[in-house]
Amino acid sequence: MKVTTGIPAANRAEVAALYWEAFGEKLGFVMGPKYRALTFIGNVMRSDHGICAHDDNGRLLGVAGFKTAQGALVGGGFSDLRMVYGVVGASIRILILALLERDVENQRFLMDGIFVAPEARGQGVGTALLRAVYAEARSRGYRQVRLDVIDTNPRARALYLHEGFVEQRTRSIGMLRLIFRFNASTTMVRDV
Secondary structure (H helix, E strand, C coil): CEEEECCCHHHHHHHHHHHHHHHHHHHHHHHCCHHHHHHHHHHHCCHHHEEEEECCCCCEEEEEEEEECCEECCCCCHHHHHHHHHHHHHHHHHHHHHCCCCCCCCCCEEEEEEEECHHHCCCCHHHHHHHHHHHHHHHCCCCEEEEEEECCCHHHHHHHHHCCCEEEEEEECHHHHHHHCCCEEEEEEEEC
16 A cells, blocks of 8 residues: 555546545535535645555555645635535535534644545555554644544544544534534544
8 A cells, every 4th residue: 555645636536536425424415416516526625635545556545634724635615615506505505514614723733534445444544544644744743633523433433542542522513413414523632
């Protein structure tokens, strides 16, 4: 397995599809339909805010995203949403998505999603991506990595705990659970 920083141009569509596969259930109500979501993700994806794992044949195995003051793997703003969803659709989506927005802090490096191809799960890809995130954090001068994991993803939570992340707080999203299909998110931190 080869892990590198950056999203190769040849993998953008595949990364968008894998991202949607991983997060589509959570974001589907707001970002759907799927074809529009894939267009939006492809348009706003910041190649410099992702880390990829490929097998020896160059097949994409997984991706970890991170968020900085300069952007996120999948971010975008109103004008990006408007291009795909129109003015009304963008207005509604930006308001709903703002309810989930996480801050970018200066004390800890913010991991913003990790997703592994179904056929590559359980083979150490997630662990390799996390270790690359730690290295990226250290190279940028951070001493800790922070992430949030939702309650409906026990597999990811178990990986983070195994990797030494410590739970800081759990936050309920209240009635938003009807839109995003999870009840709470837990902030976890790990020294690097």
